Amino acid sequence: MTHSDRNGAARPIGRRGVLRTGGALxxxxxxxxxxxxxxxxxxxxxxxxxxxxxxxxITVWSWxxxxxxxxxxxxxxxxVYPDIRVTVQDIGNPAIWDKITTGLAAGGQGLAxxxxxxxxxxxxxxxxxxxxxADLGPLGATxxxxxxxxxxxxxxxxxxxxxxxxxxxxxxxxxxxxxxLFEKAGVDAGALQTWDETIEAGKRLKARTGVHLLGIDxxxxxxxxxxxxxxxxxxxxxxxxxxxGRVTLDxxxxxxxxxxxxxxxxAGLVSDLAGGWNALMSSLKxxxxxxxxxxxxxxxxxxxxxxxxxxxxxxRLPPAVRRGGPTAATVNSTHLAVAGxxxxxxxxxxxxxxxxxxxxxxxxxxxxxxIAPALMKAYDDAVFHEPSAFFSGQKKGEIFLAALKAPSPAxxxxxxxxxxxxxxxxxxxxxxxxxxxxxxxxxxxxxxLVRQTGRKAAR
Amino acid sequence: xxLATPLPAAARPRRRxxxxxxxxVLPALLLFSxxxxxxxxxSFVISLHRTVAGTETFVGFDNYRRLLDDPLLWTALRNxxxxxxxxxxxxLALATALAVALNSTLLRGRAVFRLGFFLPMVTGxxxxxIVFSVLLNKDYGLVNWLLGLVGVDPVPWLxxxxxxxxxxxxxxxxxxxGYNAVILLARLQTVPAELYDAAAVDGAGALAAFRHVTLxxxxxxxxxxxxxxxxxxxxLFDEPTVLTGxxxxxxxxxxxxxxxRNAFAYADFGYASALAYALTLLIGLLGLVQFRLLGDKx
Numbered sequence: 018m019t020h021s022d023r024n025g026a027a028r029p030i031g032r033r034g035v036l037r038t039g040g041a042l043x044x045x046x047x048x049x050x051x052x053x054x055x056x057x058x059x060x061x062x063x064x065x066x067x068x069x070x071x072x073x074x075i076t077v078w079s080w081x082x083x084x085x086x087x088x089x090x091x092x093x094x095x096x097v098y099p100d101i102r103v104t105v106q107d108i109g110n111p112a113i114w115d116k117i118t119t120g121l122a123a124g125g126q127g128l129a130x131x132x133x134x135x136x137x138x139x140x141x142x143x144x145x146x147x148x149x150x151a152d153l154g155p156l157g158a159t160x161x162x163x164x165x166x167x168x169x170x171x172x173x174x175x176x177x178x179x180x181x182x183x184x185x186x187x188x189x190x191x192x193x194x195x196x197x198l199f200e201k202a203g204v205d206a207g208a209l210q211t212w213d214e215t216i217e218a219g220k221r222l223k224a225r226t227g228v229h230l231l232g233i234d235x236x237x238x239x240x241x242x243x244x245x246x247x248x249x250x251x252x253x254x255x256x257x258x259x260x261x262g263r264v265t266l267d268x269x270x271x272x273x274x275x276x277x278x279x280x281x282x283x284a285g286l287v288s289d290l291a292g293g294w295n296a297l298m299s300s301l302k303x304x305x306x307x308x309x310x311x312x313x314x315x316x317x318x319x320x321x322x323x324x325x326x327x328x329x330x331x332x333r334l335p336p337a338v339r340r341g342g343p344t345a346a347t348v349n350s351t352h353l354a355v356a357g358x359x360x361x362x363x364x365x366x367x368x369x370x371x372x373x374x375x376x377x378x379x380x381x382x383x384x385x386x387x388i389a390p391a392l393m394k395a396y397d398d399a400v401f402h403e404p405s406a407f408f409s410g411q412k413k414g415e416i417f418l419a420a421l422k423a424p425s426p427a428x429x430x431x432x433x434x435x436x437x438x439x440x441x442x443x444x445x446x447x448x449x450x451x452x453x454x455x456x457x458x459x460x461x462x463x464x465x466l467v468r469q470t471g472r473k474a475a476r
Numbered sequence: 477x478x479l480a481t482p483l484p485a486a487a488r489p490r491r492r493x494x495x496x497x498x499x500x501v502l503p504a505l506l507l508f509s510x511x512x513x514x515x516x517x518x519s520f521v522i523s524l525h526r527t528v529a530g531t532e533t534f535v536g537f538d539n540y541r542r543l544l545d546d547p548l549l550w551t552a553l554r555n556x557x558x559x560x561x562x563x564x565x566x567x568l569a570l571a572t573a574l575a576v577a578l579n580s581t582l583l584r585g586r587a588v589f590r591l592g593f594f595l596p597m598v599t600g601x602x603x604x605x606i607v608f609s610v611l612l613n614k615d616y617g618l619v620n621w622l623l624g625l626v627g628v629d630p631v632p633w634l635x636x637x638x639x640x641x642x643x644x645x646x647x648x649x650x651x652x653x654g655y656n657a658v659i660l661l662a663r664l665q666t667v668p669a670e671l672y673d674a675a676a677v678d679g680a681g682a683l684a685a686f687r688h689v690t691l692x693x694x695x696x697x698x699x700x701x702x703x704x705x706x707x708x709x710x711x712l713f714d715e716p717t718v719l720t721g722x723x724x725x726x727x728x729x730x731x732x733x734x735x736x737r738n739a740f741a742y743a744d745f746g747y748a749s750a751l752a753y754a755l756t757l758l759i760g761l762l763g764l765v766q767f768r769l770l771g772d773k774x
Contacts, residue, residue, distance in 0.1 A: 236724030
């Protein structure tokens with residue numbers, strides 16, 4: 018079969034080459050992805066042409082906070098690998114996704130050696146551009162198989178053979194809130210069991226303090242406008258697609274999630290974060306919202322943006338959608354991948370391995386920006402078990418560690434996630450700005466997604 | 477060849493002279509072939525393919541058939557038509573008025589005004605888009621703050637479908653009016669002053685002179701600016717991308733934005749290429765119609 022070809026990922030693969038290889042794989046009748054691999058161990062070829070693992074010049078693409086942390090890690094890295102010169106570039110998020118797509122479409126031209134990729138985009142890149150990301154198995158990734166939080170190995174190695182990336186961040190759904198504001202409203206936010214209760218609390222909060230419960234980017238000026246909706250879905254074990262890749266955008270769970278959002282909005286509890294990130298940051302500084310329902314990594318941002326509010330903030334896992342339902346959900350993970358076109362794959366792998374599998378590296382990154390590791394061993398460090406002065410003496414690290422250890426249903430992002438997300442954000446805008454009916458807009462979005470992708474509808 | 481026979485001595489230099497123009501255009505031709513002709517041709521080939529699991533499969537005109545029942549394409553076309561029907565005529569009327577004013581001998585410091593109105597054109601598309609999006613932010617923007625001072629409620633400039641279209645129109649008008657005015661002004665200066673004198677002798681007032689002398693004189697420049705604005709509108713990309721991302725709920729989606737999204741967000745290059753060809757066809761047709769309607773009648 019094409020094993021030697023796949024291992025030859027080290028050789029720069031031209032665009033036509035990618036297409037041809039993909040064609041050969043698909044022609045075997047089992048589909049590209051399932052077959053696109055070689056075993057993680059014991060194959061020859063690939064590593065031989067991957068360059069020197071201790072020498073080379075590599076570029077890393079990441080964004081904002083994580084990019085800063087990778088840069089800060091370089092002195093440590095160069096003490097171990099003095100002959101690998103690393104340049105970390107902050108491409109920005111979401112700009113990085115389009116940039117990687119373009120690079121992969123051009124057969125790897127202009128792509129960095131190491132790519133920071135979110136779980137939402139990884140399946141799309143792997144499926145649409147076979148060979149675009151190097152198989153990390155032959156480079157030695159398989160030995161770290163059990164080092165990461167549950168479910169993440171399946172994300173990076175869906176077929177159990179080809180390793181497309183290595184997990185970095187594991188972010189659980191979170192619920193950051195202003196204790197002082199809730200106290201003023203006479204609500205114990207820590208005791209809220211469900212989102213229905215939270216909405217009632219939000220009404221009291223609004224009446225007594227004038228503050229909104231939370232904020233959403235209503236016109237969806239950025240794709241992450243649907244983060245909250247997506248979290249409400251995941252808390253019910255649902256998503257845009259089921260595990261077979263069928264469209265489930267109009268599932269009862271999705272309608273329930275969108276209805277919750279509409280209820281909040283109609284009650285005047287949702288402030289508008291139009292403008293995306295900047296609006297979110299200014300609302301944080303202005304104290305527009307009492308709750309920021311964002312995942313693990315956002316804790317570091319809160320601390321950084323409003324340091325003077327230490328002791329006024331607390332964090333918990335989000336309330337359940339249905340009473341007694343789950344409150345833990347791994348809402349996203351990010352990964353480092355090596356470009357299939359890289360001529361320094363071995364050196365790039367050395368960097369990835371150093372950053373992601375060495376507890377000391379992850380502890381350092383967590384200390385810097387509060388970016389939570391997928392590497393379970395890192396959690397042995399005291400930093401995850403210290404009370405946080407900012408979060409009113411809570412052990413923030415342990416709260417999220419518990420979420421990470423809780424069962425979290427598998428999520429199938431598929432290669433059409435970007436399309437689904439766009440339709441969801443449009444549907445949400447219609448609900449929030451025009452008062453549209455959640456079930457109707459989601460049904461329309463689902464049938465449009467079916468039309469665009471040729472996927473089956475689950476119902 | 478037959479020319480060369482009676483004058484053999486002169487033939488050689490002349491033949492060399494014949495090759496020279498081709499040699500001179502050769503670099504441009506080469507660059508054009510590599511950077512324009514090849515992508516144009518190749519994108520047509522891509523438009524006949526669909527990427528399935530990383531493989532490009534030949535699907536004939538499937539992508540073009542998909543275009544016809546794509547509701548988002550029609551949304552994009554509708555948005556573009558609105559800009560064409562409302563913003564372009566308003567902007568050109570404004571530009572004409574501006575050109576006449578700038579041409580007036582009554583105006584002092586004309587150079588300063590000309591420069592002032594042309595300057596927006598010099599600013600980068602993305603840069604001015606970002607400035608507008610900051611100014612027009614509903615909660616933190618300067619415009620709403622100023623409106624607030626006189627007691628006006630915050631306007632959802634970018635977050636409401638209708639207002640987003642208005643904001644887009646405002647941004648476009650700010651950016652391109654001066655540019656069009658300069659083109660019109662250049663033409664205006666070639667209209668002989670005698671025509672105005674003759675019109676005045678015939679008893680024409682300022683308005684009549686404008687209708688019967690200025691406007692006919694401007695016709696070729698008006699055609700040019702109309703065609704350029706039409707093409708620009710159909711290809712509209714930077715402004716909606718930066719201002720609204722095509723939103724809210726696709727209210728400012730243009731073909732350019734939709735094309736980009738299909739190619740670089742969804743990696744559906746086949747469909748994006750088909751969109752590009754449909755767009756080219758549309759621009760060609762509209763250009764033709766405009767030339768017929770506004771072109772020289774001679």
